Amino acid sequence: MIKQYDQSFVLETAHTSYIFRLLPTKQLEHLYYGKKLTVSSSKDIEPLIEQHAFAPGNTNIYDEEHPEYSLEDMRLEAGMIGKGDIRVPFVEIIHADGSSTNDFLYHDAKINTSHTPIKSLPYALNNKEELEVTLVDETYAVTLKLYYNVYYEYDIITRRAVVINNNKDDIRLNRLMSTQLDFLNHNFVFTTFNGSWTNEMNRHDHAVESGLYINASFTGGSSSRANPFVMLSDKHTTEDEGDVYGLNLIYSGNHYEAVEVGSYGKMRFVSGINPQNFSFLLEEGEIFESPEAVMSFSAHGFNDMSMHMHSFINDCIVRGTWQHQERPVLLNSWEANYFKINEQKLIKQAKAAKKAGIELFVMDDGWFGKRDNDQSSLGDWQYDPKKLPHGLKHLVDKINAIGLDFGIWVEPEMVNVDSDLYRNHPNWTIEIPGCNQSEGRHQRILDLCNPEVVDYLTDVMSELFSSANIKYVKWDMNRTFSDIYSPYLPANRQQEVFHRYIIGLYNLLNHLTHSFPDILFEGCASGGNRFDLGMLCFMPQIWASDNTDAICRYKIQNSYSYGYPLSAISNHVSSTPNHQTLRTTSLDTRYNVACFGILGYETNLADLSNEALEEIAKQIAHYKAHRKIFQFGTFYRVNQELHNWCVVSDDQEEAVGMILQELVLPNHQFHQFIARGLKKDIHYHFFNEEKQYNVKLFGDLINTASPVHIKQDSLAHQVVAKFVKMPGEVEDMHTTGSILMHGVCLKQAFSANGYNEQVRYFQDFASRLYFIEKESEKQ
Numbered sequence: 001m002i003k004q005y006d007q008s009f010v011l012e013t014a015h016t017s018y019i020f021r022l023l024p025t026k027q028l029e030h031l032y033y034g035k036k037l038t039v040s041s042s043k044d045i046e047p048l049i050e051q052h053a054f055a056p057g058n059t060n061i062y063d064e065e066h067p068e069y070s071l072e073d074m075r076l077e078a079g080m081i082g083k084g085d086i087r088v089p090f091v092e093i094i095h096a097d098g099s100s101t102n103d104f105l106y107h108d109a110k111i112n113t114s115h116t117p118i119k120s121l122p123y124a125l126n127n128k129e130e131l132e133v134t135l136v137d138e139t140y141a142v143t144l145k146l147y148y149n150v151y152y153e154y155d156i157i158t159r160r161a162v163v164i165n166n167n168k169d170d171i172r173l174n175r176l177m178s179t180q181l182d183f184l185n186h187n188f189v190f191t192t193f194n195g196s197w198t199n200e201m202n203r204h205d206h207a208v209e210s211g212l213y214i215n216a217s218f219t220g221g222s223s224s225r226a227n228p229f230v231m232l233s234d235k236h237t238t239e240d241e242g243d244v245y246g247l248n249l250i251y252s253g254n255h256y257e258a259v260e261v262g263s264y265g266k267m268r269f270v271s272g273i274n275p276q277n278f279s280f281l282l283e284e285g286e287i288f289e290s291p292e293a294v295m296s297f298s299a300h301g302f303n304d305m306s307m308h309m310h311s312f313i314n315d316c317i318v319r320g321t322w323q324h325q326e327r328p329v330l331l332n333s334w335e336a337n338y339f340k341i342n343e344q345k346l347i348k349q350a351k352a353a354k355k356a357g358i359e360l361f362v363m364d365d366g367w368f369g370k371r372d373n374d375q376s377s378l379g380d381w382q383y384d385p386k387k388l389p390h391g392l393k394h395l396v397d398k399i400n401a402i403g404l405d406f407g408i409w410v411e412p413e414m415v416n417v418d419s420d421l422y423r424n425h426p427n428w429t430i431e432i433p434g435c436n437q438s439e440g441r442h443q444r445i446l447d448l449c450n451p452e453v454v455d456y457l458t459d460v461m462s463e464l465f466s467s468a469n470i471k472y473v474k475w476d477m478n479r480t481f482s483d484i485y486s487p488y489l490p491a492n493r494q495q496e497v498f499h500r501y502i503i504g505l506y507n508l509l510n511h512l513t514h515s516f517p518d519i520l521f522e523g524c525a526s527g528g529n530r531f532d533l534g535m536l537c538f539m540p541q542i543w544a545s546d547n548t549d550a551i552c553r554y555k556i557q558n559s560y561s562y563g564y565p566l567s568a569i570s571n572h573v574s575s576t577p578n579h580q581t582l583r584t585t586s587l588d589t590r591y592n593v594a595c596f597g598i599l600g601y602e603t604n605l606a607d608l609s610n611e612a613l614e615e616i617a618k619q620i621a622h623y624k625a626h627r628k629i630f631q632f633g634t635f636y637r638v639n640q641e642l643h644n645w646c647v648v649s650d651d652q653e654e655a656v657g658m659i660l661q662e663l664v665l666p667n668h669q670f671h672q673f674i675a676r677g678l679k680k681d682i683h684y685h686f687f688n689e690e691k692q693y694n695v696k697l698f699g700d701l702i703n704t705a706s707p708v709h710i711k712q713d714s715l716a717h718q719v720v721a722k723f724v725k726m727p728g729e730v731e732d733m734h735t736t737g738s739i740l741m742h743g744v745c746l747k748q749a750f751s752a753n754g755y756n757e758q759v760r761y762f763q764d765f766a767s768r769l770y771f772i773e774k775e776s777e778k779q
């Protein structure tokens, strides 16, 4: 709901309010964003207004008529340079006379009944209420528009800005943020998610004390270095209690989120396009649109904020055929084969996949040009006849005949110098003509600032996607930018390259996703290098990390879940020892972590033992039975000594939970599983799946029970292992939701004193899934 009371604007969602007003000096003063307040008149708002009687010493007052106002000490909706505010600015423009002072003052405001389209960038869908505020800098004839979209039931407010140059002279836009929040105090923790390749999304909590802290990407993508999703919370906020703001950007390029504590203890947060190496030239009549920032507040802890983000992303960011549709279980060929693929091998693996219950077979890198390693062929999207002697369509038909859908890997934004594309179009890449270029993974980036390149890629990809029955595309992007230069752009527009590239990419994706509405696109950028809301507008799921180690993966997925729904997070069960860490984990644990989200497998199923294949077939059948919950259920992180997740169906009648232990702590065997999201007063059945354990897992402890001595790893040990299985513990209880949410005392874990079916075999990296089902009325 958007209301205007005289000079004040009140934006309301189901549980939050956002309030600002027009200052007597005509800037917009931020008054409040947080828990919902009851407001029914402008009088009600008065207590929220800072009562300035005089400006602080050694500051500049805005004008003589208002000696009480120094913009350095005001909470503003958009901070500017040159009129007293010296904090991190919202907008920075250099005018034709060389000045960088901007004095944007209120001109008018109107309420729109839908989202004003953003022409150059994707934006959130389904909005019904928008506030458009126009500010004008009269001296330079430049307009700044601020847009606020209110998503009432999601507790989401989005903000963005547009700059319009009405001057006959050019202006240079050096910065335009998407949102700004000025708080009265700085008692916050600023949480960022940082990392690198195979080590994405490490959560960092920074207590805000003083100065300027910046979370930003300068890789050309949203990056694994610093995800654009950040949080501001109270020091005492937990998963279930306390204040938290979740903040994100619908953008896939260089981003910037900053918090600054000003001289008077107030705190400013801004986010938008990274201003580093950004400068846009606007000629007369030209406009610049910032990406849309997404903001959510909850007074009930991180889980509640995440839930709002998840529903909003599922309903208003992800779009198209696959938006709410259950996603297939896939087998990806990469870790099983790397570049060494051929028709015969793939068909063999696909047959094993079909037996295990896989639905979609994905041929990853290596299938095109002469792609035997990463040094050649990106750009030449024709199949390699040595690997696929009967062609792509023939392979796809064969895979379809086995009973599987077919998916393909592409990396369209890239080119190897050793490729026909580069040889034919050496001026189509981001590089400085005539200079030595730096490369990543032996590849260069195609210049998507150039519309001819975007058109070419649209044609080539369209041809590929229609050349066979392709149901899925993994869209990869494997390097960061260097030698930032577009041969297509003039010298005075080279600081536009990063942003224009993203606009070009969105145009390309827009064409392709509209032409192929039924293809399921999965985003990937060496794993999580472009895990962001911009990509999710085109691709409903993203490969979360090239690290498939279950223990690393738990942390990576856990961190993504703060800002992104399970339906967006794609995870694979891979080989052990793991290819990235050489860590050995059980098949159980690999599945138990991967099933929270979009499940896939990435291992040579044709090489596995019958026992392992049967186990995988059971996992997949289990996943299919609970797929809706794993992909679209309400997800909870539970704070306790063990890692603990719980995901619940929409009607709260069913849930699946998990506990995961990193390292065994001797004599600490009484663990709990804690549920979340159930109805307190109804009865549920709580149970696990009964497992049988291989006796070899107990090593030479077998001799404590065996009548004859068995040498560890001997033939006799193998034979016994074949016939004797160790029974796993059974959990089976009937109780109320409130007790399950308090915590279930589980069977005692193994600890040196013997083993029977009452004992939980729970070694390093062990995990368990638990099932919770509503009791039928009769019981």
Ligand code: GLA
Residues within 6 Å of the ligand: 334, 364, 365, 409, 476, 478, 524, 525, 526, 527, 543, 546
């Ligand atoms: C990237 C991806 C991997 C795989 C390889 C293929 O690293 O993240 O999943 O597709 O490229 O080259």
